[in-house]
Amino acid sequence: MTLSPAQIRSLTWVAIAVAIWALLTVLAPVLMPFVLAAVMAYALHPLVEKLNDRRIPRWLGAGVAIALLMLVLLAVVLLIVPVITKQVPLLKEQVPALLDRVNDSLVPLAGRFGIDLQIDVAQVREWLKDLVTGHEQELINGLLSSLRIGGSALAAVFGNLVLTPIVAYYLLLDWAGLVERSKRLIPPRWLPSVQSFLDETDEVLGQYLRGQLLVMGVLAVFYTVALALVGLKLALPIGVFTGLAVFVPYLGFGLGLVMGLLAAVLQFQSLTGVALVGVVYAVGQVAESMYVTPRLLGERIGLHPIAVIFALMAFGHLFGFVGVLIALPASAVLLVGIRRAKAGYLASDLYLPGAATAPVAPVQPKDGAE
Template sequence: MRVPVQKQLIWWGVALALLLIVMWLLGQAILPFILGAGVAYLLDPVADRLERAGLSRIMAVVLITFVAMLLFVAVILLIVPVLLRQATALINTAPDMIEQARAFVSARFPELLPEGGTIGTALTDLGAAMGDQLTNVAQTLLNSFGGMISAVALLVIVPVVAFYLLLDWDRMVAQIDRLLPREHAPVLRDLSRQIDHALSGFVRGQGLVILILGTWYSLALMLVGLPFGFFIGIMAAVLSFIPYVGVLIGGATAIGVALFSFWGEPVWIGAVIAIFALGQIVEGNYLQPKIVGGHVGLHPVWLLLALSVFGSLFGFVGMVAAVPLAAALGVLARFGIERYRESAFYTGQSTPSDPGPPVLVELVPRGTLEGQLREAHLQADIGRVKAGVAPQPNDRPRTPS
């Protein structure tokens, strides 16, 4: 017997509620496993390609793990210390930059910032407070991040989980497919493909865009001699997943630092502006259309909402899971909208009822029914004779005319 739709919805709702409760209760404990699963998901296409090239699955996974560990160690030893050092120096220098900007505007345009005015006082207070507050905020973020992801989880659990999941990824996907409800398996497979398309299009595509932009911005700004150029370039690239935000924040910071450092040298200030202008042109006309444009990506507003909501509900675990959950919810929302447009509530017309059970019609040669009636008549006469009852003509079954 077919399970009613209402009962199926209740079961799926209970399963979703249990998943959210588990994320809320065991967030920090399952964080390394979520990160490991994410790494395995991102690297599975590379393993498949190496398999097609002739390597066995285990050799492909070992090679990928070795290269990934080398890159990770290089980033930790070479890039992260530079980023932290330049970020701290920029935070400490920011009050002096704001004060110099205020003094310059007050000297050139005194009517904009009158002595004792609200804007001038606010800028002065901001510059005085930034040195202490930004340092405290940065230290708090670093401490909380270190508390959320321990060194053991980052260096041991995540690689081990990623290795074993990557090794068994195809078998695991096949096993999950066998567990799907048979009635809804085709729809669930199609939704899974759409979610994978959206998620891979954003994560892999946008990650490649961020890598290219980060390399360009950081190296170019360092070549022109901009202080904190490496950190500013990486920051602008990371924020580029939100259209125009990365170039605006990174460009404004870079130009502000260039004005502070290269005052009186307009050539270098113009070079900083040209670096961001060229990066924006290449990103908008080549990188985004060629790399991300072929995928159904995630709208930046939807992604920010997901990061905010899941981050506030589940902490750092929610922020890690926000991107795949946003992709899944986006696909499910589009699926629901399609079903809504096909429903009677949208069209105003009742949907046709399900057809009744089919009637089996058997085709037989002509005269079959007449022969069966004669046989029945003969058996009836024999039965009456045995019972001692004379057969009656009216009792005989009639043959069709």
Template sequence: MTLQRRITFWMIALAGTILFLWVFSPILLPFVAGMALAYLLDPVADRLESIGMNRLWATITILILFLLIFVLVLVLLLPVLGNQLASLIAALPDYVSQLQTLIVDNFGDKLRRISGFGSSDVKSSLGNLMTQGAGWLANLLKSIWSGGQALMSIVALFVVTPVVAFYLLLDWDRMTAKVDSWLPREHRDLVHKLVHEIDVAVAGFVRGQVSVCLILGTFYAVGLAVLGLKFGLLIGIGAGLISFIPYIGATTGFILSLGVALVQFWPEWHMIVAVLAVFGTGQFLEGNILQPKLVGERVGLHPVWLMFALFAFGYLFGFVGMLVAVPVSAAIGVLARFALAQYLTSPLYYGTNAPHAPAERESDG
């Protein structure tokens, strides 16, 4: 009955959390963003404290510097990116038409031999496919643009988020100590162990992946802009920022860049190859240098599990869901591994007639 009551309690707590997120998701964005900001900046505050600065001034210094950098980037980049996004949306139908003509004129014979269709059939099928794809992409870009405008017009995001981050960052150590004092003494060490594993997973991914996204976004944007690719700054930064979803950022940026490069540079193959080389180099850097060094393998989040969590939480709770998807999925992963370890040492796994099976297994090993 004790185990049953514990399971019932945690199931009720989980249901209550999901209900809370679902009901209040429209107003949670500034608070979740403030909590995420405080979590990301807490190690910096601890470092400043270690060199003699008190917590209050450390918090004020960090937030002022962060807000200055954020506003500076916003003022410099937002107008440029907004103009490029609006231009890309307007030019997308013309780009699709030119790309369709280019493919049919240069590769039509090969497509006819492969498919067995006539020239008009190939052009019609290809046109329908590209039109549907372009329509989906245009709707996506419009939703991002309108959503971004709506997001930027919400004063609460810029007022409430820094206030929430300030108070949480200021009281972070006191809050964690208070929560620690509420833990049952019998299970305190176990809870500490699980919370530490969750923190390692979340911190290792979030802080590392933020760095990876910023580095990749800068690399892609600079590389494409140097090559003179139209909308290169927008495509590069966008591809870098959505690189937290495995393979999605690079694939999206690659497809957009390839389409724009074909229309803009054809038949200059060396320029098209150079555009592809930017993404090839970025993927090499991400897979062999950035991910191992900044994120590492200790995170324990499988790419498939991460993608499912991001899409599922985004579908259920919108943008707020995407913000909490990584920490929640990391916590679920840690708890699932703990539950599996408990099961593998329990009588349920070995059977009621083998009470000493774990010891025998260790002795056999």
């Protein structure tokens, strides 16, 4: 069977795609820091360009941009430290007292229905004592054993933490040249359509990043102020963390809610205080879902809430926690491709049968013409 030139080109592109997919599958663990570095460089590229326009050398602008990003990530991590260091010791002291109060209310209520229901506070106290202050030697031995077993994996994690910003720095130094060299690999007949797709994708991603930063800032201020008004002592770290953690949809809010309720239980020792913190998070979630995110982010991307949930589950299943992080921006890119595919389908003969062979309407002669 003789293949036509068009069929040979199609099979060649299919073979190239299969080879690239197989190579990416084999090298996936090695490529992860480079992919993260490319995403980091893409996000920081506009900042480097603005600094370069102000006559700041590109090498210095790239270093400043990466340093700022690292400081922000470090600040987010450090926000959790005081919460944990203050909350964990309080568990041993305040949870048994809280359970005593629950018993005082629960036992008489259950007795009315003939039920013998009571929480063993002494057992809970011993469990918390063992959890917080016991088994230190076992934990140390287990940690050392895991380090010996998974030392290479641990070294790889720390290596990637160092490698990713370094690779991002070099990508930022030569971002324009890298983009230009990549475009040269595109067949010239495809370049206009590919360039149009890249321009639209870049616009959507830029809108996503700007909208996400606005949402994070607004929610961080809201949760900090609202939690401070209800009297929560850890309002600043928990509020700021909750606002910034919404970058990971649903998961960030869930972590902030758990931290806020735990802090409220340990501080207030009453249902009223816990309920007030719960109301703050309920109002924040409603405001985020109904107003903040649709106005500042949703309308910019054009993703339906159901599509957002599906994207989070699908990317999380395929790529784990990193997939959850990249779910929305990756979905925005896919949305551009889907829009173009839909437009091509609606204009094709498959959707409009006979459109290509439809009779052409005769041209009416102008006045005075025969």
